[in-house]
Structure formats: C-alpha cells, structure tokens
Amino acid sequence: MEITLNLLASDWYRNSTSNNLSYWGLDYPPLTAYQSYVHGLFLRTFHPDSVSLYDSRGHESYFGKLLMRWTVLSSDVLMFFPAVLYFVVVYYSGSHSGCKSDVAWHIAMILLNPYTS
Known part of the structure; x- marks a missing residue:
C-alpha cells in the first residue's frame, strides 16, 4: 500500500530509489494495485505510520495490523x-x-x- 499511495501509478512497477522492487515490489495486476491504493487512503486517514513511504518498512503495531485485516x-x-x-x-x-x-x-x-x- 505504501507504494501505490506514495508513488505515481507509472512508477509502481519500475525499479527506482523510491521503489526497490527486490524489497517490496508490486507483484499483482493494476486493478488490484488500485484497490491497494484505496485501502492505503483509508489507512493513511487512521494510521499514517503504516503507509509512509520509508518508515512503514518493518512497522508493526497492533492497530496497524487490525486495520490491515479490516482491508x-x-x-x-x-x-x-x-x-x-x-x-x-x-x-x-x-x-x-x-x-x-x-x-x-x-x-x-x-x-x-x-x-x-
């Protein structure tokens, strides 16, 4: 969700300094990526730390996990x-x-x- 929310759609599947495909690349079709984008908007409203571009990597919290399960x-x-x-x-x-x-x-x-x- 962090990728779809913080990068342009044209950069979702391209390797760059902001999008390291070997670490956390999108491996699903664009329609599902847009669904992830919508869920990311929801998560950013209630728990922005869980979808921030660099800080969310390895981020684990009870509330973040709960919101992910709700998505x-x-x-x-x-x-x-x-x-x-x-x-x-x-x-x-x-x-x-x-x-x-x-x-x-x-x-x-x-x-x-x-x-x-």
Whole structure:
C-alpha cells in the first residue's frame, strides 16, 4: 500500500530509489494495485505510520495490523461475497432446479472454502 499511495501509478512497477522492487515490489495486476491504493487512503486517514513511504518498512503495531485485516475483510465483503451470490443465483436460475436450502448450502460451502479467498 505504501507504494501505490506514495508513488505515481507509472512508477509502481519500475525499479527506482523510491521503489526497490527486490524489497517490496508490486507483484499483482493494476486493478488490484488500485484497490491497494484505496485501502492505503483509508489507512493513511487512521494510521499514517503504516503507509509512509520509508518508515512503514518493518512497522508493526497492533492497530496497524487490525486495520490491515479490516482491508482484507472489506475486500471480501465488497467483492468476493457478491460474486459468490451472483454465481449461485445464476447457476440455479438455469436448468438446475433446487430448493432454497440447496442455494443456501452452496453459498455457505463456497464462502467457507479456505482455498477461494
């Protein structure tokens, strides 16, 4: 998050003195980098030490860890959960006939699968 928040988007994937790719380079696609940028804005509001460009390296605090975990949970709630709901609803709206308990069961199984999120 420190990289996406403090550097220009054109410098996110380039090695420089401000962005040492061997230490902490971005290794995910640009859409995810923009999501990291939004989370970085949130973290900078509540805990700026956790996303400062040089000082955040190795920074560990209880509040910083808590906020980082909230960014993961918010991503799941805003992106993963609706995708699962949409998938199951579309799946059962086709030729598959199932009762409401089948729909709820499949939603629960996908959301609780540790390999998907």
